[in-house]
């Protein structure tokens with residue numbers, strides 16, 4: 085059944101062009117005079133076989149939702165189908181397409197093998213094919229939370245500081261970036277810090293958090309939301325007990341800074357929603373020079389700042 089989708093697609097391409105090998109079409113091309121519709125003997129056109137033939141009408145009557153099919157239509161099949169597709173959800177459209185394909189398949193079986201099946205058998209056969217096809221080809225899972233990760237403005241009156249820390253193994257250099265924006269998304273300040281003798285990525289990420297906590301003190305009269313993209317670093321700063329690892333001093337610094345500032349809130353954000361701070365940290369690694377911008381952002385940040393507020 086893996087080819088069902090392709091077969092149905094090909095069939096619809098042909099019927100849109102009214103190129104199916106109906107006897108009417110074959111007759112027009114002088115290929116043969118085969119007589120009428122195999123089901124009822126009437127002139128065999130695409131609209132007839134799929135919509136107007138008693139066999140088609142009996143098949144569609146098995147679906148109460150489609151009882152309103154305008155089967156008297158004399159318009160081109162393509163026009164009819166476009167109208168139908170515009171009014172119906174995709175899962176219904178799939179059923180209709182597979183049923184139409186099955187009607188055509190049944191018509192061919194009657195011609196070539198003389199097999200006769202009832203409208204109930206045609207429709208149940210079509211639904212079985214569709215179900216089997218869908219089981220073999222489940223729709224791709226959507227990673228909603230990742231796909232939609234986006235920077236969000238802080239609540240009215242508050243500011244947000246995004247921080248990012250990076251580490252370059254070969255050189256043992258680290259880069260830290262932080263950016264401050266207000267609740268309208270307007271840029272307030274940003275900063276690069278270059279670190280030497282960094283031992284691992286966590287080291288750089290903890291320094292980034294500490295830089296954010298120090299910088300937040302400049303706006304101590306406002307609520308300040310600090311966002312970092314390292315769950316590990318945030319967790320170690322937020323947990324209660326003392327950290328005895330080699331990064332313990334750094335963690336304790338962060339805890340002290342956090343405890344001193346009542347209006348500072350720490351939270352995790354996806355890397356995708358932390359694009360400006362990430363860009364700054366990269367820049368710090370490459371430039372290897374500390375820098376700070378206030379009021380006007382540097383040119384290399386403008387595109388990421390803009391896309392965050394779009």
Ligand SMILES: [Zn+2]
Nearest residue numbers: 121123124137
């Ligand atoms: Zn017919």
